[in-house]
Each structure stands twice: as C-alpha cells, then as structure tokens.
Amino acid sequence: MAKLNSVTELKELKERLQAETFKPDTLRARVCCGTACTATGAHKLIDRFEKEAEATGTELEIVKTGCQGICQKGPVLKVEPMNIFYQRTKPKNVPWIMNYSMLGNMPFRQALYRDNIHSEPIAEMDEIPFYKKQKRLALRNNGVVDPCNIEHYLAVGGYGGLARALESMTPDDVLDEVDKANLRGRGGAGFPAGKKWRHVKSSINDVKFVMANGDEGDPGAFMDRSIMEGDPHSLLEGMALSAYAIGAEYGIIYVRHEYPLAVKHLQIAIKQAEELGLLGKNILGTGFNLVMSIREGAGAFVCGESTALIASVEGERGFPRPRPPRLSENEGGPWGYPANLNNIETYACVPVIVEDGADKFLSVGTKNSPGTKVFALTGKVKNTGLVEVPMGITLREIIYDIGGGILDDKEFKAVQTGGPSGGCLTKEHLDLSVDFDSLREVGSMMGSGGMVVMDEETCMVDVAKFFLSFTQSESCGKCPPCRIGTSAMLDILERITSGQGEHGDIEKLEELGENIIAGALCGLGNSAPNPVLTTIKYFREEYEEHIYDKYCRATACSGLGKFRIENPECILCGLCVDACAFGAIRETRKTFYIDQDYCEKCKACVSVCPTEAIKVEKHKRQEVNK
Amino acid sequence: MSLMLNEVFGEIGDVLSEEQKQRGVLIHAFQQIQEEHNYLPQEEIEKLSTEFNLPMSFIFSTATFYKQFYFTPRGKKIVRICTGTACHVRGATTVLNGLEDEFDIKEGETTEDLAMTLETVGCIGCCGLAPVATVNEDIVGEIDGKKMDLMVDAIKNDKSLTSDDDDE
Numbered sequence: 001m002a003k004l005n006s007v008t009e010l011k012e013l014k015e016r017l018q019a020e021t022f023k024p025d026t027l028r029a030r031v032c033c034g035t036a037c038t039a040t041g042a043h044k045l046i047d048r049f050e051k052e053a054e055a056t057g058t059e060l061e062i063v064k065t066g067c068q069g070i071c072q073k074g075p076v077l078k079v080e081p082m083n084i085f086y087q088r089t090k091p092k093n094v095p096w097i098m099n100y101s102m103l104g105n106m107p108f109r110q111a112l113y114r115d116n117i118h119s120e121p122i123a124e125m126d127e128i129p130f131y132k133k134q135k136r137l138a139l140r141n142n143g144v145v146d147p148c149n150i151e152h153y154l155a156v157g158g159y160g161g162l163a164r165a166l167e168s169m170t171p172d173d174v175l176d177e178v179d180k181a182n183l184r185g186r187g188g189a190g191f192p193a194g195k196k197w198r199h200v201k202s203s204i205n206d207v208k209f210v211m212a213n214g215d216e217g218d219p220g221a222f223m224d225r226s227i228m229e230g231d232p233h234s235l236l237e238g239m240a241l242s243a244y245a246i247g248a249e250y251g252i253i254y255v256r257h258e259y260p261l262a263v264k265h266l267q268i269a270i271k272q273a274e275e276l277g278l279l280g281k282n283i284l285g286t287g288f289n290l291v292m293s294i295r296e297g298a299g300a301f302v303c304g305e306s307t308a309l310i311a312s313v314e315g316e317r318g319f320p321r322p323r324p325p326r327l328s329e330n331e332g333g334p335w336g337y338p339a340n341l342n343n344i345e346t347y348a349c350v351p352v353i354v355e356d357g358a359d360k361f362l363s364v365g366t367k368n369s370p371g372t373k374v375f376a377l378t379g380k381v382k383n384t385g386l387v388e389v390p391m392g393i394t395l396r397e398i399i400y401d402i403g404g405g406i407l408d409d410k411e412f413k414a415v416q417t418g419g420p421s422g423g424c425l426t427k428e429h430l431d432l433s434v435d436f437d438s439l440r441e442v443g444s445m446m447g448s449g450g451m452v453v454m455d456e457e458t459c460m461v462d463v464a465k466f467f468l469s470f471t472q473s474e475s476c477g478k479c480p481p482c483r484i485g486t487s488a489m490l491d492i493l494e495r496i497t498s499g500q501g502e503h504g505d506i507e508k509l510e511e512l513g514e515n516i517i518a519g520a521l522c523g524l525g526n527s528a529p530n531p532v533l534t535t536i537k538y539f540r541e542e543y544e545e546h547i548y549d550k551y552c553r554a555t556a557c558s559g560l561g562k563f564r565i566e567n568p569e570c571i572l573c574g575l576c577v578d579a580c581a582f583g584a585i586r587e588t589r590k591t592f593y594i595d596q597d598y599c600e601k602c603k604a605c606v607s608v609c610p611t612e613a614i615k616v617e618k619h620k621r622q623e624v625n626k
Numbered sequence: 627m628s629l630m631l632n633e634v635f636g637e638i639g640d641v642l643s644e645e646q647k648q649r650g651v652l653i654h655a656f657q658q659i660q661e662e663h664n665y666l667p668q669e670e671i672e673k674l675s676t677e678f679n680l681p682m683s684f685i686f687s688t689a690t691f692y693k694q695f696y697f698t699p700r701g702k703k704i705v706r707i708c709t710g711t712a713c714h715v716r717g718a719t720t721v722l723n724g725l726e727d728e729f730d731i732k733e734g735e736t737t738e739d740l741a742m743t744l745e746t747v748g749c750i751g752c753c754g755l756a757p758v759a760t761v762n763e764d765i766v767g768e769i770d771g772k773k774m775d776l777m778v779d780a781i782k783n784d785k786s787l788t789s790d791d792d793d794e
Contacts, residue, residue: 035765036752072755074755219748221753222752225751250638252638257657258748258749293636295654296657298657300691300692315653316687317691378754379712384754416711466711
C-alpha cells in the first residue's frame with residue numbers, strides 16, 4: 001500500500017477497508033492463535049481447514065487472531081456468518097464443522113461449549129458465562145483481527161484516535177482528554193496517566209521518550225502479552241497519541257525476552273505502520289515525528305520497575321535508582337532524557353479515550369477507577385484465562401460467574417491479587433467491588449491484574465513461601481533491607497514449612513516485613529513482604545498449627561502432621577504398604593498401622609489409598625522453646 | 627559488530643554519544659552471541675570488550691545479572707518447567723521432580739551427553755494451561771503422565787514435540 005500523506009488519505013483508506021474487509025456474508029473462521037491455543041494445536045487446525053476448503057472447493061477466509069482469553073478451552077474459533085463459537089476443537093472435527101456449520105448452517109454440537117455434561121451447549125460466544133459479564137475495551141480487537149495485518153486494524157476503526165488528534169486536536173487537547181478520563185496506570189500503581197504525561201510535558205528538553213513497559217514479570221500475569229501479541233497496533237497508536245501530547249519523538253517498547261511472539265508481532269506492526277506513514281518522520285504530513293524501537297529484557301523481574309528498566313535499556317545491571325530525579329524529569333529517563341513510561345494496557349485504552357471522548361470512558365467502572373481492567377484469572381477455578389471486566393465488579397462475580405466456581409466444587413479459601421507484590425483476600429471479601437482503592441484498603445492491591453484462586457487444599461504458609469522465594473531470588477541485591485531481609489524471611493518460612501518452626505517466628509516475620517517495607521529502595525522490596533503479612537493477618541492459625549502442632553491442614557507441606565490409618569475405613573488392600581518407601585506401614589493380624597518412628601510424612605500412602613482411610617492429624621501440642 | 631549499533635539504535639542513535647551506544651547495545655549483543663553458541667564463550671566476551679571499548683568487569687557485571695545468559699555449554703534441548711503461581715498450584719513441582727529423576731540431574735544442570743538442560747522459569751504466560759513446560763520452542767501444557775512420556779521421548783530421541791494427533 002502506498003504511503004499516506006494526510007489525515008484525509010488515512011480516513012479514506014479506513015472507509016474503503018471497512019467496506020471491503022470482514023464482509024458480513026463471507027464464510028469465515030476466526031481461529032485463536034495466541035500462545036496457549038498454539039500450544040494446543042491451533043495451527044494444525046488451520047492447516048486442516050485449508051486442506052478441507054480446497055478439497056471441497058469452498059471459499060473460506062481464515063483469520064489468525066490474538067488470544068481470546070478462554071485458554072482452558074483452546075483451541076477456540078468462531079465461524080461466521082453463523083456466529084458459532086467452537087472450543088477444544090481438534091483437526092478431526094474440521095470436516096464436520098465445515099459440513100454442518102459452514103455449508104449447512106447448523107452447529108456441530110460436539111465442539112460447542114457446555115457448562116457441564118448435563119447442561120445445554122451454548123453456540124453464541126456472548127452467551128457463554130465466561131464472556132457474559134465481560135466488557136472488552138483494552139482487548140477489543142483480540143479475537144477479531146489478525147495482529148500481523150494492519151489493514152484489519154484499520155478496518156475495525158483503528159488509528160481513528162490518531163486521525164482525530166492530528167486533524168482537530170492540539171497536544172494540550174489530547175492531554176486534557178486523557179486527564180479528564182482519569183485513566184489510571186494499569187501496571188499496578190494506578191497512578192493517573194494524565195498527571196504523568198503533564199510532568200513529562202513540563203520538563204524542558206528537545207529530546208523526550210515515550211516508553212512502554214512490557215516486562216510483565218508477575219508470575220500468573222499474561223494480560224500485556226495478549227495485547228502485544230494480539231493487537232500490537234493499539235499499543236502503537238496509544239504511544240503515538242502520548243508522544244503527540246507530550247512532545248516526544250522517540251519511542252521504546254521494553255518487552256521481556258520470554259515473549260518472542262510478542263516481539264515478532266510488534267516488529268511486524270511497526271514495520272507496517274512505518275510503511276503506511278503512521279510512524280516515522282512527518283507522520284501523515286503533519287510534521288509530527290515518532291521513531292519506534294523495541295528493546296528486549298533478559299530475564300530479570302526487577303527490570304519491570306521503572307528506574308531498573310531504564311538501567312537495563314542503558315545496557316547496565318537492572319539496579320533501581322533513587323528518585324528524584326523522576327523519569328519524567330531531566331536526568332531521570334534513559335540517558336538522562338525525560339521519559340513517559342506507562343504499562344501496555346494503559347496505552348491500549350488511550351485510542352478509545354481520544355476517539356470517543358473521556359465521557360464514554362468515564363461511564364464505565366467506578367468514580368475513582370473508571371474504565372475496565374484485564375485480569376488473568378488462574379488457579380483452582382473451572383474457567384481460567386484472561387477476563388476484562390468493568391471496575392467495580394465484585395470478586396464473587398469474577399470467581400463464580402465468570403470463572404465458573406472452584407475446580408471440582410471444592411471450598412473457596414483465598415484469592416491472591418497483585419502477584420508477588422499483592423496480598424490474599426478471604427471469603428469475607430468476596431463481595432468487595434474490585435478497583436484500585438478498595439483492594440488497597442483491605443491490605444491487598446489490584447496490581448497488574450494477576451488473580452490466583454486457592455482452595456482448601458492450598459497451604460497459605462506454602463503460598464507465602466512460594467511468593468517470597470520468587471521475590472528473594474529476583475532481588476537485585478542493591479539495598480540491604482531487601483537483599484538481607486527477604487533471605488531472612490525466607491529462612492524462617494523454610495523452617496516453618498518443614499516442621500522446625502519456633503515460638504516467636506511469626507512475630508519475627510511481622511517485624512522483618514515492616515522493616516523491609518520501610519527501608520527498601522524500590523517497589524520490589526517495598527511489596528515483597530505483602531503475601532507473608534496478609535497470610536499471617538488472615539490465616540494466623542495455619543502458621544500456628546505449623547509451628548506448635550507441626551501440622552499442615554491442607555496436607556501440602558511434607559514432613560508435617562501425624563499419619564494414622566482409620567481402621568474401620570481401611571479395606572486392607574495393601575496399596576499403602578507398597579507405596580511406602582520407608583517400611584513404616586506394618587501389619588497385625590487384622591489391621592495395618594503406621595509406625596511413627598519410621599514415617600517420613602511424605603504422603604505417598606495418602607495419595608494411593610482408595611478409601612481415604614489414612615488421616616493426617618495434629619501432634620499433641622508440644623512445649624516449644626520460649 | 628559496529629553495524630549492530632546502527633541496527634539496534636536506528637535514529638535514536640542520533641541523540642546518543644558513542645559511549646552510550648556501546649553500553650546500550652550490550653544486552654542485544656549477548657542475545658546474539660548466545661543464540662549462535664548456546665552460551666557466552668569467554669573469547670566472544672573478550673571480543674566485545676575490545677570492539678566496544680568496555681572493561682571486562684562492566685561486561686561481566688551486566689551479563690551475570692540477567693538470568694538469560696550462561697557461561698557454560700548447554701544441552702541440545704532446553705527444558706523449562708514453569709514455576710509461576712498458576713503452575714505451582716497445579717503441580718509444577720511434580721513435573722520437575724519427575725524429570726529430575728528420569729534424567730538423573732538436578733534443576734539448573736545439563737545431562738552429561740549434553741542432550742538436555744533442565745531449568746525452571748518464572749512464568750511463560752500460558753497460565754490457562756497450567757502446569758506448563760517448554761522444550762526449546764515447543765510448549766507443552768496441561769502436563770499429565772501421557773504428556774510427560776511424550777516429552778521424555780522427544781528429549782531422548784532428539785525429536786520435535788508433536789502433540790497427539792487424533793486426526794482420523
């Protein structure tokens with residue numbers, strides 16, 4: 001396509017593409033090719049469709065789209081114009097789908113979504129419980145467009161925000177609109193984006209940078225990955241609008257090395273945008289310049305922290321730097337230039353705000369947290385995956401209505417929000433409405449959007465240990481509170497979970513935690529103790545059971561508890577005797593019993609017993625060192 | 627290698643000094659070297675030092691900070707078990723232990739015949755398919771006994787991973 005030289009040419013192109021692309025009568029299959037669906041065979045599916053279409057002489061348009069969010073049920077695809085949604089699709093289903101749906105206009109029931117085997121299958125995507133309560137704003141184009149094709153993005157209305165801004169808005173107008181919309185940063189801190197942009201704008205320097213934080217290091221979070229892989233142009237357009245508003249001519253997208261598909265799709269998107277004249281020098285003939293480049297991370301969680309990210313971009317160790325100077329000021333950004341650093345999801349919301357106006361954005365969500373948020377709902381829920389919901393929705397709705405409730409219908413225990421920086425919430429918080437401030441008030445935080453659901457078989461002490469071992473190994477080592485403090489906390493947790501907890505350990509953890517939070521240089525250290533402190537706050541009894549009773553009620557920690565065979569329930573099958581590697585299970589004439597002197601509490605017997613006759617109980621409470 | 631400076635920085639290079647560019651290109655340079663050699667050989671690092679006029683201490687300081695870079699040769703297949711939150715909660719430890727037993731090495735080690743290196747990684751981003759592992763570029767999700775066997779077979783026989791083809 002020829003380079004566009006004016007906003008008018010862009011609008012004409014958009015109009016033409018809108019009419020020509022995704023025609024309502026064309027036979028079409030939109031197949032999700034996100035990382036998860038690719039892993040379950042999406043590309044094989046596409047190959048099969050192409051083969052079948054050729055064999056039957058059918059004209060079939062196949063669109064390889066980005067992540068649709070319902071990763072548990074992949075590979076997923078949508079058939080149009082019948083508007084039927086298929087899940088867990090296998091290549092052998094393809095001829096049937098083609099015959100039934102595409103040529104016969106009937107759903108192929110075998111691959112339709114069903115809540116459970118007794119319920120009626122659901123053919124329309126928006127009727128599926130997982131999607132019903134979602135409102136897709138940042139993920140608006142995921143599942144709709146091919147991320148490697150800029151024409152698709154233009155056809156669904158993309159770059160409309162940029163067109164409006166360059167045609168009829170001054171940089172200050174754009175800034176005012178984003179400010180008015182109260183767009184808060186989606187990376188975790190929730191800092192108002194408009195305010196940040198104003199800071200950068202007020203710094204005096206000819207050279208300014210607009211930067212996107214695609215490091216997404218929180219384990220359990222993949223929101224930004226889906227946007228970068230599935231709709232890279234929304235990120236580019238958001239950054240371009242920011243650059244226009246603050247007067248930046250250079251852009252850097254920092255993507256973690258572990259996202260190669262995101263890097264690839266972004267490179268293709270940048271190239272296509274440059275070819276069309278939507279990036280680069282003299283964009284659309286308006287004199288606005290923006291040079292975009294990508295920098296990869298190299299496996300360091302701390303580089304998601306703003307100042308550490310800058311250090312990494314400069315080629316150094318990812319050490320955070322003290323502030324002031326802030327990134328938005330001189331000496332604060334990369335190579336000393338002022339920079340605006342926002343999260344990927346934040347930028348993805350900007351084009352919609354600029355094109356449709358702040359009021360529309362404000363009409364969704366809560367007063368202090370307008371708009372939507374993308375969550376990565378994972379853990380012990382039936383439907384795991386990516387969900388985007390309006391702010392203000394309750395945890396109960398997310399976990400039960402969208403998530404389908406707890407896996408295997410077990411009991412809900414807790415939900416961890418905000419990844420390793422966040423805290424856990426319990427049953428009493430289920431009706432809390434989710435937004436930036438409400439979660440902070442109860443000691444947790446929304447963070448970047450990771451939401452891990454836990455059931456009765458999750459040990460909260462083990463969870464705290466898990467998160468802390470992550471932050472401890474990712475600690476950059478620069479400041480003693482974090483470097484030494486997290487190691488000390490981890491040692492105590494290791495002792496507790498292996499049955500060597502001592503009286504005073506809980507208090508030590510609390511004191512250490514508070515000191516680390518007070519003394520750490522950056523956000524990593526500042527929030528590393530959160531999982532420990534919140535689990536102590538809400539599940540103190542579990543800690544006490546580990547320490548004083550040497551007992552783990554979730555039977556997750558090895559080496560704890562007293563194992564006993566409940567004789568009336570035992571069917572004398574002998575499987576436990578085979579399973580025990582320590583010869584601890586002995587026989588009398590009529591029963592089996594566990595010899596406590598030999599039992600290593602490895603739980604092998606518990607896992608093989610068919611009648612659950614082996615019970616794990618507390619030891620009699622012992623007098624511990626005072 | 628100095629072509630690399632232009633390639634990596636493009637027009638941003640216009641506002642940077644030579645020294646800033648030489649330092650800023652390091653991570654990219656390491657990634658190129660590791661892609662070719664599977665680790666960072668000593669001679670290559672020394673070449674970087676000369677080429678970009680940087681002290682070895684600075685280069686090592688950066689290279690050793692990031693988990694991605696290795697200084698000893700690695701296996702033909704890099705197996706990464708995801709130990710992110712979602713995978714942990716769905717049994718990542720069992721998968722790790724299974725592979726440690728099967729190949730008689732511990733996490734972080736390489737088998738003697740350089741067939742496989744076993745590591746853990748923070749989060750791959752496929753949390754909906756927990757527990758997840760990658761074998762080079764192939765992703766294996768929802769790992770159960772059957773998938774474990776497939777993985778072990780692919781590693782031992784240097785095959786690429788093909789998932790179950792119930793294709794007629």
